[in-house]
Structure formats: C-alpha cells, structure tokens
Amino acid sequence: MSSENGQEGDTGGRDAAASGGEQLALIRDTVRKAKEPRARPRTWRGAPLAEGLPVARVLVDKGLLHLDQFFDYAVPAAMDEQAQPGVRVRVRFGARVVKGRREGGTLHDGFIVERRADSDFHGPLAPLAQVLSSEQVLTAPLLALCRQVADRYAGALADVVQLAVPPRMARAERDPSPDPRPDPPPPGPGSWTRYATGPAYLQALARGDTPRAVWLALPGPHWPQELAVALATALAAGRGALAVLPDGRAAARVDAALTALIGEGRHVLLTADAGPEERYRRWLAVSRGTVRGVVGTRAAMFAPVSDLGLVALWDDGDSSHAELHAPQPHAREVLLLRAREQHTAFLLGGVTSTVEGAQLVDSGWALPLAASREQVRAAAPLVRTVSDADQARDEAARAARLPTLAWRVTREALAHGPVLVQVPRRGYVPKLACDRCREPARCAACAGPLEVGEQGGTPACSWCGRPAADWSCAECGGFRLRAQVVGARRTAEELGRAFPGVPVRTSGRDTVLATVGDAPALVVATPGAEPVADGPGYAAALLLDGWALLNRPDLRAGEEALRRWALAAALVRPASEGGAVVVTAEPTLRPVQALVRWDPAGHALRELAERAELRFPPVARMASVAGPPAAVADLADTVRLPPGADLLGPVPATAPPGRPRGEVWERLLFRVPPGSGAALAAALKEAQVLRATRGAPGPALVRIDPPDIG
DNA sequence: AGCACGCCGACT
DNA sequence: GTCGGCGTGCTC
Numbered sequence: 001m002s003s004e005n006g007q008e009g010d011t012g013g014r015d016a017a018a019s020g021g022e023q024l025a026l027i028r029d030t031v032r033k034a035k036e037p038r039a040r041p042r043t044w045r046g047a048p049l050a051e052g053l054p055v056a057r058v059l060v061d062k063g064l065l066h067l068d069q070f071f072d073y074a075v076p077a078a079m080d081e082q083a084q085p086g087v088r089v090r091v092r093f094g095a096r097v098v099k100g101r102r103e104g105g106t107l108h109d110g111f112i113v114e115r116r117a118d119s120d121f122h123g124p125l126a127p128l129a130q131v132l133s134s135e136q137v138l139t140a141p142l143l144a145l146c147r148q149v150a151d152r153y154a155g156a157l158a159d160v161v162q163l164a165v166p167p168r169m170a171r172a173e174r175d176p177s178p179d180p181r182p183d184p185p186p187p188g189p190g191s192w193t194r195y196a197t198g199p200a201y202l203q204a205l206a207r208g209d210t211p212r213a214v215w216l217a218l219p220g221p222h223w224p225q226e227l228a229v230a231l232a233t234a235l236a237a238g239r240g241a242l243a244v245l246p247d248g249r250a251a252a253r254v255d256a257a258l259t260a261l262i263g264e265g266r267h268v269l270l271t272a273d274a275g276p277e278e279r280y281r282r283w284l285a286v287s288r289g290t291v292r293g294v295v296g297t298r299a300a301m302f303a304p305v306s307d308l309g310l311v312a313l314w315d316d317g318d319s320s321h322a323e324l325h326a327p328q329p330h331a332r333e334v335l336l337l338r339a340r341e342q343h344t345a346f347l348l349g350g351v352t353s354t355v356e357g358a359q360l361v362d363s364g365w366a367l368p369l370a371a372s373r374e375q376v377r378a379a380a381p382l383v384r385t386v387s388d389a390d391q392a393r394d395e396a397a398r399a400a401r402l403p404t405l406a407w408r409v410t411r412e413a414l415a416h417g418p419v420l421v422q423v424p425r426r427g428y429v430p431k432l433a434c435d436r437c438r439e440p441a442r443c444a445a446c447a448g449p450l451e452v453g454e455q456g457g458t459p460a461c462s463w464c465g466r467p468a469a470d471w472s473c474a475e476c477g478g479f480r481l482r483a484q485v486v487g488a489r490r491t492a493e494e495l496g497r498a499f500p501g502v503p504v505r506t507s508g509r510d511t512v513l514a515t516v517g518d519a520p521a522l523v524v525a526t527p528g529a530e531p532v533a534d535g536p537g538y539a540a541a542l543l544l545d546g547w548a549l550l551n552r553p554d555l556r557a558g559e560e561a562l563r564r565w566a567l568a569a570a571l572v573r574p575a576s577e578g579g580a581v582v583v584t585a586e587p588t589l590r591p592v593q594a595l596v597r598w599d600p601a602g603h604a605l606r607e608l609a610e611r612a613e614l615r616f617p618p619v620a621r622m623a624s625v626a627g628p629p630a631a632v633a634d635l636a637d638t639v640r641l642p643p644g645a646d647l648l649g650p651v652p653a654t655a656p657p658g659r660p661r662g663e664v665w666e667r668l669l670f671r672v673p674p675g676s677g678a679a680l681a682a683a684l685k686e687a688q689v690l691r692a693t694r695g696a697p698g699p700a701l702v703r704i705d706p707p708d709i710g
Numbered sequence: 711a712g713c714a715c716g717c718c719g720a721c722t
Numbered sequence: 723g724t725c726g727g728c729g730t731g732c733t734c
Contacts, residue, residue, distance in 0.1 A: 058734080060733095060734085062711085064711060069734095071733080072734050073734060091734080094711095094712070094713075095733075095734095096713075096715090096732090104713080105733085119734075121734050123734075692711080695730090711733105712733095713732090713733095714730105714732090715730085715731085715732100716729085716730080716731105717727100717729095719725105719726090720724105721723105721724080721726105722724080722725100
C-alpha cells in the first residue's frame with residue numbers, strides 16, 4: 001500500500017484489486033486538498049491514460065444553468081489520438097462514490113473544449129466513456145462565440161452550443177469535403193451604383209476593410225443580387241462571408257444570385273429544406289474551411305466560417321430572426337457580436353428599418369447606405385390611401401367590401417399584369433364590428449369580442465360562447481354587424497366574383513407560392529407570404545384592412561405595419577411604369593405617411609426618438625422574469641442589479657403551456673441604461689444560479705430583450 | 711435537475 | 723435499537 005505514494009504521478013493504471021487503495025487515495029486527496037501542487041490525474045478504472053495530455057476538459061451537454069462549467073475527464077490512452085478539442089464525446093456524469101467504487105452516473109453527450117496536462121479538480125477523474133467522432137465541430141472560435149451569446153442572453157453555454165452545432169450525421173462525416181476552390185474574381189458593383197455610398201462600401205470590402213452599414217434597399221427585385229454582390233466582393237478579397245435571411249425563399253434567391261456571380265463550390269446554402277444530412281454535409285464543408293461563403297436562415301448565424309470578413313442580415317424586423325429555443329438569441333444581435341469580436345464588415349439590409357437598425361446609424365457605429373430621393377421616386381410605386389371615412393361614405397364599398405378606389409385601381413392594373421392583395425389574417429372573419437360606427441362588437445353579457453366561425457351562421461362571443469342573435473351596438477344603437485377583418489380565403493372568393501374571368505391565386509401559411517407569372521391575375525396573400533411576380537413586378541397592390549396591423553397593442557405595431565406594407569409594395573413596379581398601391585388605413589397615421597412618402601428611414605428615426613423619450617429598448621436594455629408570484633418575488637430579492645436599474649411591474653401574465661391549469665403567473669421587467677446590458681444579464685444569471693442551487697420556489701423564466709413589451 | 715448522504719420521530 | 727422524513731450539497 002505504501003507504493004500508492006509512489007504511484008501518485010503515474011497514469012493510474014492500477015488493477016481492480018486495488019479498490020481499497022483507491023478509497024485511501026480519495027481520502028488522502030480530500031485531506032490534502034490544495035496543499036500540494038497539482039497531481040497527475042488518476043482515474044477510477046485501471047485503463048492506462050494518454051501520455052502527453054491526459055486530461056480532457058469537457059462541456060457536458062446538460063442545459064442546467066448552475067452546471068454551466070467545464071468538467072475534467074481522464075483520457076484513456078486508446079482515445080488519445082481521437083480525443084481532440086472540439087470533438088463530440090460521451091461521459092458518465094453524476095456518479096457517486098460508494099465503498100471506494102464509482103456507482104451510477106448516466107451517460108451524457110459533450111464536447112472536449114481543451115486537452116490539458118493536469119486538472120484543478122482534486123480527486124480522481126472519471127475517464128471519457130467514448131469519443132463519438134473525430135470531427136472537430138466545436139472549434140475555438142465557435143466556442144468563444146457561443147460563450148458570448150450565452151453571456152449576452154444570461155443563458156447556459158451548453159444551450160447555445162446546441163443551437164450552433166448541428167446534430168451529427170455519421171454518413172455526412174465519412175465523406176471528404178470537396179477541395180477548396182480559388183477565390184472568385186471580384187464582381188462589378190451592378191445596381192449598387194444606385195446608392196450614393198454603395199460603390200464605396202464595396203471598395204472597402206474589396207480592400208479587406210470592415211465597413212459597417214445599415215442599407216435601405218430600394219423597392220424592386222434587385223436586392224438579392226445586390227446582397228450577392230456584397231458577399232462575392234468579400235469572397236473575392238479572400239475573406240469568408242455570411243448572410244442570414246428570414247426564410248428559405250429569400251435565402252434561395254440570394255443563393256441563386258450568388259451562384260450566378262461566382263459559380264458553384266465556393267458557398268453553401270444552409271436552410272432546413274436541404275434535409276438534416278445534406279445540411280450537415282454543407283455545414284461540415286464550412287467548418288472544415290473548404291467553403292467560405294454561407295447563405296442561410298436563422299441557424300446559419302452561428303456558421304463557423306473561417307476568416308470571416310462580412311456578416312449580412314436581411315430584414316431584421318422579421319420575427320423569424322428570433323431563435324425559439326433558449327436563450328432565444330436574435331440573429332441581429334448574434335451577428336453584431338460576431339462583427340465586433342471577429343472584426344468583420346457588417347451589412348444590415350431591408351426595405352424598411354427597425355429601431356435597432358436606426359440606432360446603429362444614430363450611434364455612429366454604422367453608416368447609412370441609402371438611395372437619393374430621385375432614385376427612390378424612380379423605383380417606388382404610387383401609394384394612395386383609403387381612410388375609414390372614405391370607406392364609410394363609399395356605398396359601393398359597403399356592398400362589395402372593396403373601396404371604389406381599390407376596385408378602379410385593380411381593374412386598371414389587371415390590363416397590365418398581376419395584382420397583389422395583402423390581407424392581414426388568414427382564415428375567415430375573426431372579429432366583428434358595428435357596421436355603422438365601426439366600434440368593435442361586444443357581447444352583451446360579458447363584453448367579450450364577437451366572432452363568426454368558419455361555417456358562418458350566428459355570431460357568438462369568443463369568451464363565453466353565448467350566441468349574439470339580437471345584438472345591437474352599445475355605442476350607436478346600430479344593429480348590423482360588419483366583418484372587421486376579412487380573411488384571405490373569403491377575400492379571394494369575393495374578388496373572384498368581382499373580377500370574373502381573372503384567375504385568383506392564394507398564398508398563405510400552408511401553401512406559400514414563391515413566384516407568380518407576369519400574366520394578369522389576382523394574388524391574395526397574407527403578410528410575409530407574398531410571391532414575387534415575374535417580369536416587371538405586380539401592376540398594383542391592395543393592402544386591405546390596414547388598421548388591423550396598426551391596432552395591435554405592441555410597441556412595434558407601427559414599425560411592423562410599415563414593414564409589411566413596404567415589403568408588399570416593393571414587389572410592385574415603379575410608378576413610372578404604372579405601379580400603384582392602395583392601402584386602406586388612416587392617412588394621418590405616421591406609418592401610413594411613411595409609406596406614401598416612401599420614407600422608412602425617417603419613420604425609424606422618429607420611432608427611435610420616441611423610444612429614447614420613454615426609455616424603452618433599444619435605447620435601454622430590458623429583461624423580463626415570468627413565473628408564479630413567489631418565484632418572481634424571490635428572483636427580484638435575489639438579484640443584485642447594476643446601478644441605474646429599475647423595475648417595472650409586476651403585472652399579471654399568462655402561464656406558458658405545460659403549467660398546471662389555472663396557475664397564476666406574473667411578469668416583472670428590469671430596465672437598465674444603455675451600456676449596462678451585460679451587467680444586467682450577468683446579474684440575472686447569477687441570481688438564477690443561486691436560486692437553482694438552493695431549490696427556490698417555482699420556476700422563474702428569464703428573458704433578455706423580451707419581444708412583447710408594451 | 712437527480713440523487714445520495716445526513717440527522718431527528720414512531721415502530722418491532 | 724431500526725426505518726425513514728426530506729434538508730443540503732455534489733456532480734469531473
């Protein structure tokens with residue numbers, strides 16, 4: 001037994017009969033603690049360890065906040081070669097020591113983050129159970145990015161890594177990636193010359209500089225090509241380039257434009273459409289550094305592009321840029337982190353601008369990349385409005401549910417091409433209003449909103465279900481009901497009757513059309529599902545029930561309404577070619593005026609000024625905590641907030657699905673001044689860890705940048 | 711989060 | 723004397 005001392009420094013290769021000795025070694029270790037310099041690691045089972053670097057630091061894939069740390073494992077000699085940093089492994093975790101033997105412990109997936117000579121853990125290390133693959137997927141820069149995103153969002157590193165590294169597909173790993181191709185030749189500026197600072201931006205990219213811009217794209221079909229030119233310019237300069245788009249359709253358009261510019265083999269399309277194996281194959285080509293161009297949807301924001309020189313994001317106002325899984329990072333914020341940390345160029349493009357985009361310009365971090373008024377006038381359609389008063393006066397509209405102006409514009413435009421009809425919501429009439437005064441119709445018993453079902457029939461209260469057969473308006477005494485919002489399907493039917501002989505196509509949630517031909521047709525679509533029209537674009541667009549987009553009780557209602565209208569209007573040919581847009585909304589409202597004047601920058605700046613006045617994001621940073629009142633109060637007591645923080649609320653909130661029925665929830669908002677966002681996230685994470693380790697009451701869901709404030 | 715250790719009440 | 727309550731702390 002005295003030989004145990006002599007074995008301290010060896011690889012732990014003792015036989016099974018020495019379990020008593022292991023117990024002693026454990027006790028000795030615990031007593032000795034940090035008195036001695038770090039001992040060479042020993043392991044529990046007798047297998048010999050790797051010679052050079054016998055310790056593997058492992059990120060255990062267990063999304064528990066207080067386990068957001070690395071654990072050291074011994075590397076058996078047999079795994080030495082494969083167990084490189086970044087590879088996927090399996091480890092036993094949570095074992096107990098019973099009579100000097102390890103018992104239990106369940107297998108968990110993880111990643112080796114580092115190979116080391118020693119461990120700062122005082123105790124015998126468990127060995128790696130298995131190296132799953134020798135593919136080094138969690139590379140150092142990707143790990144660093146995940147760490148930053150986890151910190152930014154008060155989340156666990158393992159959760160972010162799960163978002164960043166796709167699941168393993170063994171077959172895709174077996175095949176070698178194609179050889180890297182030489183850098184493509186630089187493209188010409190193309191239609192970037194329409195923007196005053198466009199060519200200068202491209203020249204900076206070509207020089208390998210890091211220009212940062214918020215780009216307000218002109219309406220029309222050129223933006224995928226322009227985005228592709230920016231990517232190709234960075235690739236031609238020998239740098240990597242990454243573009244994130246809100247959906248597969250948009251990504252496919254940019255991918256096609258980029259392929260036309262630089263051919264195949266220098267970039268990949270990372271979208272869900274490819275299927276998991278092919279998507280992983282493409283991701284591997286990026287991770288292995290054989291491809292440096294990436295065009296993709298949200299998850300591509302983490303793509304481990306080597307020598308990244310440009311990150312680009314299109315239409316950051318689209319809600320699909322917000323990740324659904326914890327800690328719910330937003331593509332814009334992730335790409336901003338990448339641009340800052342990896343010193344890359346940055347391009348935030350859209351037909352409109354979010355307040356966040358406006359702030360990047362306002363703060364001077366990014367430059368505006370916008371076209372002159374003349375260019376805007378040359379590209380934009382003519383926008384006209386139909387107000388509520390117009391519509392109420394309009395006898396024909398009340399019969400046909402289509403304002404006379406919209407009807408005239410449509411009939412005229414159908415002689416020249418397709419007409420896009422944007423309808424706020426899918427399905428049938430969801431809500432009813434008084435036909436005379438337009439006040440929302442309410443249930444006489446409980447004041448809930450009235451609606452009619454898919455089948456039609458008697459309207460009923462959507463809260464208590466009571467039928468409202470003999471309804472009369474509480475405001476004006478009117479007794480006729482009017483459909484408040486007409487769904488896409490019903491609109492399509494009515495338009496079909498109004499314009500007999502014209503084909504009607506619909507594009508909505510379940511069947512989204514990518515394109516329609518240039519022949520006359522009525523194309524009814526919900527926002528975000530508008531097909532692109534071939535040739536010169538739509539002859540006209542009708543944006544119906546505009547007020548429905550504006551009436552939502554949301555801080556972003558105006559920005560979002562303008563965004564959706566402008567995206568549809570951008571598909572219409574310019575006014576000089578007869579392109580016209582009719583929007584049914586009050587012309588006095590700010591987003592409506594911004595659409596009519598085609599001034600999205602001005603709108604975003606005014607919104608930003610308002611946010612600053614209210615001290616709302618992005619001028620302040622906010623976080624929310626939701627949960628049962630006791631849990632919310634406990635977290636609020638635990639958290640050590642940075643200076644200048646205030647609390648708003650708590651207010652009643654709805655419990656997320658999966659909670660016990662009738663459980664009361666509330667929500668509390670934290671607000672800190674600009675610059676204290678990181679401190680707020682750190683404080684909330686610390687509080688979460690504290691709560692978790694002492695079994696605090698109930699769940700408290702922390703969310704950085706909550707999307708549904710106000 | 712699991713899961714086992716620990717230190718105080720009702721039983722054979 | 724023993725079985726067992728779940729409070730506390732650890733997981734390489």
